[in-house]
Amino acid sequence: MSGDTGPVAAATQPDSTNLHKYDLEKGTELRFEVDADPVVVRMVSGKGELFGTELRIEQKYTFKKGDKVAIFTFHGCKLKLFGKPEVQYVAMETPMTFYINLSNALEGLRVQAETQAQSGPNVLVCGPSDVGKSTLCRILLNYAVRSGRTPIFVDLDLGQGAVSVPGSIGGVVIEKPADVEGTFQMTAPIVYHYGHSTQSINPTLYDLIMGALAEAIERKKQVDNSVKYSGIIVNTSGWVQGYGYQSLLQAIKHFNIDTVLVIDQERLFSELSRDLKNNNNTKVIFTPKSGGVVSRTREFRAESRDERIRSYFYGNITKPLYPYSFDVPFSQFVVYKIGSPNLPDSCLPIGMRAEDNSTKLLPISPSIELRNHLLAISCATNNTTEELSKAIVSNVFGFVAVTNVDMERQVVTVLSPQPRPLPKNSVLLFSDIQFVDLE
Structure with a gap:
């Protein structure tokens, strides 16, 4: 055209x-x-x-x-x-006038919050896939920053990894508008490991880390009034049925959401309006999508995930990064996987219920199967059993990618944003997300 x-x-x-x-x-x-x-x-x-x-x-x-x-x-x-x-x-027709009016209304709530020494608006953006949720979050964050605010951006979309890498959720204080050619400057984000691209794999873990992230953000608000008055903008995944819908309700509860923006789906708007009607503090607003939004293929989504991980390690054309590659002996390489399949009731004695293994830490021995997988470096340590148990709901230092496993030399080669060594007594958490380093 x-x-x-x-x-x-x-x-x-x-x-x-x-x-x-x-x-x-x-x-x-x-x-x-x-x-x-x-x-x-x-x-x-x-x-x-x-x-x-x-x-x-x-x-x-x-x-x-x-x-x-x-x-x-x-x-x-x-x-x-x-x-x-x-x-x-x-x-000739765009929803931008609606978006700027929405932003002005949120700014009015921030002014009111500052006057009354209360928390600013907590906004959650939801809707099916490919309706422009991330774009609307970006617009609202940019307008807030241009008004002198410092809102927190929360990304709960596991497949996208806007704050860190796919398979994680996180939050970050936004202090500057996003780059025209890129995204926001991610300074000191707080990130939690999940290890899968969809919340259906381990709903219990997903709910736990959402709660942990919400608590961390609330602590940030208590020590920084500018953040407190600016509020938060929460981005969500495009899964809005089944557990996807339940996870939206959980997020609304965890983050004390007072404004829910539903993009382009009347069914979701109706369901949320029904289920939140007794919550007088939460408003549900039907929001139009841009006519420029287009559907993305599964191949495009996979390429986008790879590109997001690649930019985590290597940056981009305008801001290149230079990661490190080094070997870690097996003796210093302690990897755990969170969760294991539960035994079916048919395998248990009559009257007994299966134990919930969804948040158990299972040690993984170094093997060739680890190659190309991402590993999260937890802020928890393996010094004691109690410290180790905290790894499930602890934020992470960052991520490394396993590029090779040498069984003869008993070493694992990792790609890391930081030089050697890995943090002492660190707990590495396994991720299903893979990245093939072609650089």
């Missing part, structure tokens, strides 16, 4: 250098998707923003394969786009 949309945008056809010019009127949005070659955008005049982050005049922004971009203007702007996007068009 070309950039020519009649009276809304004056666009020229791409010339030999693949240049597209756009003159956007107020309240319109330029949307495009990058398929292969990078696309460069430069704002010539006016004011525009990408998901709440303002673009600077004459600065070039480069978008890579897989990026889905929506540049909105409240007042009008002129843009130049260089490259061949897979899709490009100007949208």
Whole structure:
């Protein structure tokens, strides 16, 4: 689709250098998707923003394969786009006015909280897959920061890993708007290990670490008033049926949510309105999705997870990182897996119930099967049985990836963001999430 949309945008056809010019009127949005070659955008005049982050005049922004971009203007702007996007068009109708009004309402609650020395708004964004939950969180966080606030972003989406890596949940204080070409600056996040890409594998563990994360955030609020008044924005997964729905109710309870934003699904909105009707402190708001949101394939999701893990170790083009690779002797390599399958009742004597093994720590001997798996480094230690038991609900220092297991030399080779050695007496927690290091 070309950039020519009649009276809304004056666009020229791409010339030999693949240049597209756009003159956007107020309240319109330029949307495009990058398929292969990078696309460069430069704002010539006016004011525009990408998901709440303002673009600077004459600065070039480069978008890579897989990026889905929506540049909105409240007042009008002129843009130049260089490259061949897979899709490009100007949208005359967007939900951005709704989003800014929503942000203004949340800011009003923050002002009220500051005046009364209370906690600011706790917002949870939910909805099925591919409706723009992460994008709405980014917009609301950016607007809050631009208003001088420092909200906490909580990510409960195990498959995405926006705060750390897939298979974990976490929270981080947001102090600056997100980079136009990237994401937020993640300074000192608090992260909890789960080890799977969906909460259905171990619901008991998922509920436990949600509760632990909520308690840690509450402690942060008690010692930092600016964070307390700014509130939190919680992102959730796209699983909204069965236990997915139950986990939403658990999250609302754990994080004392007072505003639930339901994107684009009336059934979910109706169910939450019904189940929360007796909770006078929680409002459920039906929220429109952007017309630019598109469905993602399973292959794209897998590629996105790999890219997220790769960026954890190696950074990106603008901010490269240089991880370390070193060997760890088997004698210093203590790995545990959380949970094991419960015995079926048919295998037990009549009248006995199976023991819940979902939060048991099971030691894993080093073997070739560990190769390419992520391991979380727990803040708990293995000094005592009591300390070891805390690993389940303790936050983590970070993650390493097993790149090789040498059974003859009795060493494991790991890829790590930090140089050797691993923290003394550290507890390593096994993750089903895999990463193949091709660097």
